[in-house]
Each structure stands twice: as structure tokens, then as C-alpha cells.
Amino acid sequence: MKIKAQISMVMNLDKCIGCHTCSIACKNVWTNRQGAEYMYFNNVETKPGIGYPKHWEDQQKWKGGWELKHGKLQLRSGSKPERLLKLFYHPDQPEMEDYYEPWTYDYESLISSKRKKHQPVARPRSLITQKRMEIKWGPNWEDDLADGESVRQDINLKNMADEITMEFHDLFMKYLPRVCNHCLNPACVAACPSGAIYKREEDGVVLVSQDGCRGWRHCIPACPYKKVYFNWKTNKAEKCIFCFPRLENGLPTICTDTCVGRLRYMGVVLYDMDKVKEAASEPEAGNIYHRVLDILQDPNDPAVIEAARQQGIPENWLKAAQNSPVYKMIKEWKIALPLHAEYRTLPMVWYVPPLSPITRRMEADVYLPEVQEMRIPLAYLAELFGAGNAEVVAKSLQKLLNMRQVMRCRETGEELPPHLAKDAALYQEMYRLLAIAKYKDRFNIPAGLSEQSQDKLHQLQGTCGYNCPGGC
């Protein structure tokens, strides 16, 4: 057993209102500069929809993530020699068209225009060519199902067995905020020819070394979530850094901190590094989720604690792992699920699937809806969060419904049904974390200064900063 710590995130989609505050905060902090204008380390998509970049979930097209070839785990983009042949032209690399061409407006013309019969307008101008352009697609073109045609092309709809009508009375939608998943088995890391992408030992954050990156671009198609981007100005790859400067100071990422719906949770999980590959190689895609739960270790188990100490995981990290809101939601309550586990990267950003209003044909005489009666088809959610396995999604939704019923009974004074009464305390705890939790309950991130680095700082006392730790 080789224990590693990982900072993980859970998003409770039941509460996402699609306000894009997370995207804007992230954009302003990290990608508000030339070469990165088109990048959204954090973006919010309306589902169903083709997303950003277009059709990112279609791995037939992009060859992202891993696949099992004769039972062996291999990058979908091919073996190492095959991929090195693609250094000079990568057929699966998305281009600017697949995201959108960034633009600004000629705001100057509003002020400098001469007096005319008609009002002056600020016309769009490309930030790449500096020429006038016509806007045909943007980072959030499908917001609230705005682009009807592309909505129907959602690959998850195609993969579902039954037909979905886009009739108005049966319409459904949900929001999907996406960041880099800081996977346990990251395809981008494995695909990088230069070895410039790595997972940090201390907290599992996946980073691109800007010195080591040579611009071979293999990480970009390899990431099945399309969360590595090519900076056209520096000609290097960039990605979400999980706001590591904030993490190191015990703060959650900026997208998490600013979330208006307070639906994001962050904390530490411990996992067994030796079993990662085995879990990713699970033959049945619908079972990968269970295998990941198996490698997440119980932070209160003395054997795990001992193994973690051997790996040098500091005490404050162990403590944080024992009081981790995300561990509760992922492993104890099993309400958080991974996005597209079938890509086999073992993502460490998890989602609580959303409840939705009841379908019209079920509307009469409903007290609380059943999982099967909700507008967002279970099969659709299963494509997103269950790798096709509807059972795990149904269980998660049922727990959310049970929680509502327990709380409703408390308000109305009704008697709890016997099957819920025995777990009433659990559902109340769930309610507290999901509905009214305070900042310190939603986030438990140990500050990055471990005891060792504290000691180093003590050694530095009185050196006026002329030495660096270890003496150089």
C-alpha cells in the first residue's frame, strides 16, 4: 500500500444555476492575457449540448483518454511510436475553430464617430488577426439550450438507448461546470513526449512545466475532457492549475470560493497509488466507479494512517483527510460520481447529479417524485456520471430525495416512513453539508507549509533572505 494525498473537489449540480461566476473569476485571474483569451480553465456548459470545445465528449473524433487494448491499458491515441509519428502533424488536435476565435469590439468608434444619421456601433474585431470578423460561435453559444441544432448533436443523447423528444413540455437541461479533473491516471501526463506534465506528489495537482513544455501538443488531444490548451502566443500548453498558490495557503480555488450557489466542496482524499492502474484497467466501464471507491482509503483506518505517515504525509494533512467534506460525499454517502469514468483517467473532481422537476405525464398527485419520473432522463445522467450504469446514479438521486423527505417530515411534523427513520440522523448531516454548510465546513484544505518546510523557514531566520532553504 502506497498512500498518496489528493486535493479533490465535489460539485453539487443540484444547486448550480449556471451563472458563470466561476468562469469569470477564473478568467480574470488566470487567462486574461494574450494567447490565452480563448481558454477557459473553468467553463459552465448547458447539457444537453456539444460543449466547449465542440463535441469534446466524442472520443471517436478526438481519441482522448485511455482504452483497453487486449486487456491492456493504452492511450486511445495509440502506442508511443505511433504517437511520435504525429509530432509533425497531429490529426486529432483541436484547432481554434473547435473552440472559437476570440474577439473584442471597436469600442473606440462609439466615441470617435462623427455625427451621423444613425448611432455608431461597436463592431467585433478578431483578437488574432485584428481584422473585422463575424461572430459565429463562442465559448458558451449553447447557454440555456440557445443553439437548438447543436443541442440535438450531444453524443450522450445519441448513446442513450431511447429517443428523447425536444418537445417543449418535455425539455430538460442542466448545467455542468468543468475544470481540470486532476486525474489519478492523467492521459495528458502519459501523452507528453517531453515529460513536462506531472502530478504533484504532495497534493495531486496536475501541472504543465512551462520550462519543460516543447509545444509537441500531444497532451491536448489526449485529455478526454479537453482541459489542456495551446497558448498561441507562448506556443506552450497550459491548463487549470487548481489555483495551487491558493491551495498552498489553505484556500479553495477561485472558482470554488466565488461560487454563488456554494455548491463546490474541497478537501483531501487518500488513495492507494499502487492500485491506480489496476482500477483504470477494469474491463467493465460501469464498474470503474466502484474500483475508484476501492482505492480511496479510509483516513481513520490505523493501517492507512500508518502507511500514510510512512509516505511522509504530514499530520495536518491526515487530520484534513479525516475531516474531509469530499470524502464523505464520495465514499461514505456515495452521492458524488465521476464525470465520464469510461475515459479511464480516474477524475478527482466529482459531481452530485441534479434532481429535476417531474415530467408532465407524471404530474398529477405527486408527493415527491420518484427517480424515474424526473425530467432529466436517468439514462442521460447515467451517460455522464455512471459510464452507462444507471444504477449508481439512481442510488445517488434517491439519497437526495430521501434527504428531502426527511427534512420535509421534520418541518410538517409528519411521521417518517420506517425505511428512512433509521437513517434520519445521516440525512440530517447530509442536509447540513449540502444545504447550509459554512465556509469552513465546505472546504478543509491544509495549508501547504508542512512541518518540514516550517523547519526550513526557522533555519532561515536572521539570514535576511540571502540564503535559500538547504543553503545555496
Added chain:
Amino acid sequence: MMAFLYGVLPYIALTILVGGTIIRYTYFERNWTTKSSEFLSKGDSKWGNPLFHLGLVMAFGGHFVGVLVPKFVTEMGGTDEHTYHLMSLAGGIPAGILFLGGFLLILKRRFAGSARLKVNTSRLDCWLYLVLLVTLVSGMLATLSNIPGTFDYRETISPWFRSVLLLQPEVSLMARVPVLFQLHMICWMLLAILFPFTRLVHCLSFPLEYFFRRDIIYRRK
């Protein structure tokens, strides 16, 4: 003039090539990149780019043998001058066609293709493309003009190049070299000077170590 071109300039060029590359790698690794433009315009790089690089590898191999391996070595191996010349033509002309053809496709894409490519083309890049074009054309024309084999570069240019590397430049060897070959010589020296300052450095980054490393890399902060 000859003393400068073939006794001094090569050392200036090689010094800048080696020194500049080391300095860039040590202090400016952050901008060491292929400077790929596939992201800006993808479809039109499908043929030119791979052809160009394939031609480059072939041409590099040919130059390596023709310049660095002394004539007596190949002759000891039983290859007389005539056979060698035929072999070098058989390899060199196809390589040149791929190399130059690929390069023309690249040039067309860059200067007559998508308007977006402008952000990927600095002024230095323009100079680089010009020098590279002259290098390729002069090399190709020199080869074609020498199909009869009247000029033996392995008696003149190659020993001179090796004498440069041995720090004993024999400028006199270059006295009666045809103009096209001389132009080709000036070109490579210019390229060597440009090398550390341009995207050319990425050829030193061919990721061989990729074959030997584990899939998932963990690193301490």
C-alpha cells in the same frame, strides 16, 4: 575575402550556434518550443509539414555521410567514386524533392494561407524562411548541376569542413568550388547563426526519452 568566409566566418557561426544554444537553454528555456501553428490553422499543415521533416531527416543523413566520412573510408569499404556518386544522387534527389517540396507547401501556407498565421510569424521568422529557402534551393541546384560528377565535393568541401572542426582551417581547399556550392556554404553558416534565436532549436528536443519513461510522472513541488 576567402580567408574570412572559410577561415573566420565558420567559427563565428559555430560559436554562436553552440554558445547561443547553451545560453538559450540555460536562461531562456521558457521560450524553447516548436512554435507550432497547427492550432491556428490545421488542415493545411497536413502534407507540407511531415514531408518537409521527412526530407530533412533524409538530407541530414546524406550530408552526414558525404561531409563527415572521409573518402578513403568509403573506398576502403569497396565503393568507388562513380558508385558513390550514383548512390548519393539516388538518395539526394528524392530527399531534396521532399525537403524542398514540403518547404514550398509550408511557405505557401504561412505567407499565402490563413490570416491567423501572422501571429505565429515574427520578423526573425521571415528572415529564417528566406535563408532556409536559399539554402534548400542552392543545395538542390548544386546537386542537379553536378549530375555529371565533374566536381568532387569530397575532395574539397568535406575535407575543408573537417579541417574547420579540427581547428586547422584549410581555406585553400575552397578556392575552386563552384558558386552554387559556395552559396550553400554561406547559407549554412547563416542558418547556424540564426539557430539559437529561432524555432530551429526544437530539433534538439526530439523526445527520445519518451520511450524509456513511465507513463505517470510524480514530482515534488
